[in-house]
Amino acid sequence: MIESQENTSSVISPKEFSKLREYLIASASQDSGATILTPEQHKHNIQGRLAEELSRRNINFPDSIRDRLILDILAEITGYGPLQPLLDDPEITEIMVNGPQKVYVEKQGRLERTNVVFDGNLHILKIIDRIVAPLGRHIDSDSPMVDARLPDGSRVNAVVPPCAVDGASLTIRKFSKEKLSIQQVIGLNTLTQGMADFLRACVLGRLNIIISGGTGSGKTTFLNVLSGFIPNDERIVTIEDAAELQLQQDHVVRLETKLANVEGHGMVSVRELVRNSLRMRPDRIIIGECRGGEALDMLQAMNTGHDGSLTTVHANSPRDAISRLETLVLMAGMDLPIKIVRQQISSAVDVIVQMSRLRDGTRKITAITEVAGMEGDVVVLSDIFKFNQSGVDAEGKIIGQVKPTGIRPLFGPRLEAAGFKLGAEIFGATAADILAARQRR
Ligand SMILES: Nc1ncnc2c1ncn2[C@@H]1O[C@H](COP(=O)(O)OP(=O)(O)OP(=O)(O)O)[C@@H](O)[C@H]1O
Ligand SMILES: [Mg+2]
Known part of the structure; x- marks a missing residue:
């Protein structure tokens, strides 16, 4: 939006400025008749029309305002x-966007309100429509929610009245x-x-x-980082609701869910894709997020030779992740006793990486936890x-450190058998401990 008032009030009133803007938008919209103009052609037309209007009204805009107005109209x-x-x-x-007057952004992990405003609800609806129409979707008061993506892959969700109460x-x-x-994530x-x-x-x-x-704690980003460790000679199948992962390996098959068509047919769920992926000879299965019955198929795959699989779940602690998985498995509708579900989880999952978005906006791994089996029903x-938080500094930054707990995982020997000698220093032994251990040998 152009802040017309402060920059142009000496030569044009805000009301006149917004009328001029509306006129330029309306006439530029009509330029695209039978043929669709390129942004350059639009820009050329707007420039010409603006120059005409300014000279007709005998007004002069500084170049900076002229450029911003043209960009603003082009964006419209x-x-x-x-x-x-x-x-x-x-x-x-x-x-x-929370209604026409409140637009927030996240910048470097922090939320801030911008001075961007829309002309009204209809204006937001027009922009939502521009996003979803090319995907063959539609939003209105009868179907007031929609998920979509921008051409660059950005994820979009829109909710309009009556479900969105304030616009x-x-x-x-x-x-x-x-x-x-x-x-970079270490940095x-x-x-x-x-x-x-x-x-x-x-x-x-x-x-x-x-x-x-x-939500937004950095799960998908870290899944991408972890996937980067997978060797190049393995065949990877990724399954996502909306393809967000960007794997660099050569041998990757990317699968994505599909919505139902207007008649309500043809939906393909994550669960169906997981089942299908087992017939694709995968070395690794990566599921973008487990949020339904696919959890059962994933655990079964993990327990039947498709080890090395990676996924994310929405949970606030490792313990919570286990209960979340239990709930998701029950959503598969198999009516399994809870003890069996827990056994499946404990024998399938080896490690839980807990991500958190801290109050200062940073994303941290707050725990790496081993799933160490069952004790009774637990x-x-x-x-x-x-991670242990020790305080908050004057600027609101969280002070704390992630430290090894000193516990060595039970799967340590499995890693060693696969050729990974993890030094004692990784698990928290001090230099003096290591020296003493060497001298004992
Ligand atoms: N380690 C990190 N440090 C700083 N910012 C990060 C980090 N990881 C992710 N982000 C930023 O946080 C935002 C959310 O990341 P991401 O999409 O990975 O989260 P998510 O947990 O998968 O969210 P959702 O639950 O919505 O799927 C992104 O804008 C991303 O750029
Ligand atoms: Mg995600």
């Missing part, structure tokens, strides 16, 4: 309106073009080098790993690494 005509500058800003990772709501998780590397203090070495051995040693975390969990 060919882009996503007021959202376009936010989409173009690489520092913004998420955009949240149309739109949430966009921007697709990050730059894939984070393990060294962001998400985990330590020791944890990275440990997890690399777990992936190469074909352990089954679940990444657990709340799944035994033991933390190998754990």
Whole structure:
């Protein structure tokens, strides 16, 4: 939006400015008749028309305002309106519209309100329509919710009245073009080098790993990072609701779910894709997120030779991840006794990586936990690494450290058999302990 008032009030009133803007938008919309113009052709027409109008009204705009007005109109005509500058800003990772007057973004992990506004609910609806129409979808008061994606892969959810009480709501998780590397996430203090070495051995040693975390805690991003450890000579099948993973390996088959068509037919679920993937001779199965009955098929796959699989679940602690998996397995409708479900989980899952979005906006691995079997009816969990918060500094940054707990995982020998000698220092032994142990030998 152009803040017309402060920059142009000496030469044009805000009301006149917005009339001029509306006129330019209306006439540019009519330029695309039978033929669709390119953005350059639109820009050329708008420039010409603006120059004409300004000279007719005997007004002069500084170049900066002229350029911003043209960009604003172009975004309305060919882009996503007021959202376009936010989409173009690489520092913004998420955009949240709560009705026409409130647009928030997430920048470097922090939420902030922007001064972007829409003309009204209809304006937001027009932009939502521009996003979903090319995908053959539709939103209105009869079907007021829609999931979609922008052409660049960004994930979009929209809810409009009557379900959205305070005006149309739109949430966009921007697709990050730059894939984070393990060294970058270590640099962001998400985990330590020791944890990275440990997890690399777990992936190469074909352990089954679940990444657990709340919404936006960085699960998908870290799943991508972990997948980077998979050797290039393995055949990987990925299964996702919306393809977000960006694997660099050569031998990857990407599967994506499909919505039903307008007659309600043709839906393909994650569960069906998981079952199908077993017939595709996968070396590894990666499921973007387990959120339904597919959990049962995944556990069975993990228990029947498809080890080294990776997935994410929505949960706030490793213990919570186990209960979440239990619930998801029950959703498969097999009516299994809870003890059997727990046995399946404990023998299938080896490691849980817990991700958290801390209050200061940073994403951290707050625990790496081994699923160490069953004791009676209870799944035994033991933390190998754990985050301890010691305080908050003056700027609100969380102070704390992730440390090894000193416990060595029971699957240690499995990793060693696969050729990974993990040094004692990874699990918390001090230099003095290591020296003493060497001298004893
Ligand atoms: N280690 C990290 N450090 C900083 N920012 C991160 C990190 N990991 C992810 N992010 C950012 O956090 C946002 C959410 O990441 P991601 O999509 O991986 O989360 P998620 O847990 O999969 O979310 P959802 O539950 O919605 O699927 C993204 O914008 C991403 O750029
Ligand atoms: Mg995700």
